[in-house]
Amino acid sequence: MLKIIQPIVSGKRSFSLTAFIVAAVLILTGASADKAIPLTVIDGRKYISLNDFTKALDLENSFDHIYQKGRLYYKKHYMVYKSGYAVAVIDNSLFTSSYEVKRHRGGIYLPADMALAASEAFYPGFTSLLEDKRLILVQKKQEERKADHVQIYTTKGRIGFIIIDPGHGGRDPGAVGKGGVREKDITLQVSLKIEALLKKKYGNIKIMMTRRTDRFIELAQRAEIANREIKKDVNGLFISVHVNASISPKISGFETYYLSQNPTNEEARKTAALENNVIILENNAPADDVEYMEALMITSQIQKESSMLADFVQRGMDNKISEFRSRGVHRADFYVLRGALMPAVLAEIGFITHKKEAASLRKNSYQDKVAAGVCSGIIKFIDHYNKMIEQ
Numbered sequence: 001m002l003k004i005i006q007p008i009v010s011g012k013r014s015f016s017l018t019a020f021i022v023a024a025v026l027i028l029t030g031a032s033a034d035k036a037i038p039l040t041v042i043d044g045r046k047y048i049s050l051n052d053f054t055k056a057l058d059l060e061n062s063f064d065h066i067y068q069k070g071r072l073y074y075k076k077h078y079m080v081y082k083s084g085y086a087v088a089v090i091d092n093s094l095f096t097s098s099y100e101v102k103r104h105r106g107g108i109y110l111p112a113d114m115a116l117a118a119s120e121a122f123y124p125g126f127t128s129l130l131e132d133k134r135l136i137l138v139q140k141k142q143e144e145r146k147a148d149h150v151q152i153y154t155t156k157g158r159i160g161f162i163i164i165d166p167g168h169g170g171r172d173p174g175a176v177g178k179g180g181v182r183e184k185d186i187t188l189q190v191s192l193k194i195e196a197l198l199k200k201k202y203g204n205i206k207i208m209m210t211r212r213t214d215r216f217i218e219l220a221q222r223a224e225i226a227n228r229e230i231k232k233d234v235n236g237l238f239i240s241v242h243v244n245a246s247i248s249p250k251i252s253g254f255e256t257y258y259l260s261q262n263p264t265n266e267e268a269r270k271t272a273a274l275e276n277n278v279i280i281l282e283n284n285a286p287a288d289d290v291e292y293m294e295a296l297m298i299t300s301q302i303q304k305e306s307s308m309l310a311d312f313v314q315r316g317m318d319n320k321i322s323e324f325r326s327r328g329v330h331r332a333d334f335y336v337l338r339g340a341l342m343p344a345v346l347a348e349i350g351f352i353t354h355k356k357e358a359a360s361l362r363k364n365s366y367q368d369k370v371a372a373g374v375c376s377g378i379i380k381f382i383d384h385y386n387k388m389i390e391q
C-alpha cells in the first residue's frame, strides 16, 4: 500500500508521512476515527482512563481528592462523577453504568459506557462508538447532524434496594420532648421495625439502613450511601424517618415530605429549617455545593416519583393510625433529600412536643402501627413503580 500513497506524499511536501500512513491504515481497516481513546480492561471490565479521555477530547477536569469526585467540562456540557459510583450526572441527566468509576494504579478510570455517553454529550456533532480496544468519535455528516435530537441518558431500573434512614443520631439528638424523650431514639426504633417488615416481604430487594446504632452521620453522607447502590437496571428508594417538634404543644399529627425548593407553606419551611439544623454539627459541611444544585436540577422526574412515594407512605400511615390526624403531604427543602438520585421522602411520624403523641411514639405497639403504615405505603409504591417502568 505504500506504493500507492508514496507518489501523493512526494507531491504534497507539507504532509507528514507518518500521519498519512496512520490515516491510510485507518481507512483500510474501515474505521476512520476523528478522535480515538484506548480502552483499558480491569478485572474483565472495559474502562477509559480519565487522563486519556480529558486529553483526547480537550476537556477540563477538576477533581476533589477529599470527596473523590470530579467534574469534566467542555463548552456548556459537563459530567459529574465519583470514584466508587456507577452513577454520573451528564448535562442534567442521570447516567447509570453497570459498574463503578474506579481508582486504579494512581489514576481514575471511567466505565466505557459512561465515557461513551459523556463523549456524545460533549461532542454532539460526532458519533461515538465503542470498538474492541478503543472509543472512537467520528464526525457526523451534515444531514445526520440535522436529524440530531437531545439524548436522554436516564435508564430506569426496577426497585432493587430500599434505604431506611433513621433521622439524627450520636451527638445530634434531634428534637427533645417532654420527659427527655429524644427524636433520634424513636426514629431508630421505628426504622428497625420498618426494616424487619420489609425484609419479611422482600427476598429480592436489598433493605439497608443508614445507621443501626446511636451514631452520628452527616446529612450528605446519608444520600451518598443510597446513591452508591444505583446501577444500570437497579434503582432504589430512600425514606428518612423523623419526629416533629413545635413551639405549640397543641400541634399533633403525622405528615410526609418530598423535596422541593418551593415549600408548600411557612409551616413546611420551618420543619425543613429544623431538620437542616444539624449541618452546623458536621465537620465538612458543603454549604453551597454546586453539585447539590445540579442534583436539584435533574430532579423533575425524580421529584414526580418522590411525590408519588410520599402519597403512598402518607396514605399507608393514615390507614393504620386513628389516634392522631393526617397532616398530608408537603413539599420542603430538606437537605438530606437533596443529594438523593432516586425517589426519596421524609416522614415526620408525629410531634414530640405534643404530650399524648409523644407518649404514643414511645410505645412499642404504636411504633408497630407507624412502621406497618410506612411499610404498606412503600410496598404499594413499588408495585405501582415497577408496573409504570415496564410500560
Ligand SMILES: [Zn+2]
Residues within 6 Å of the ligand: 167, 168, 174, 175, 183, 242, 243, 275
Ligand atoms: Zn428530625
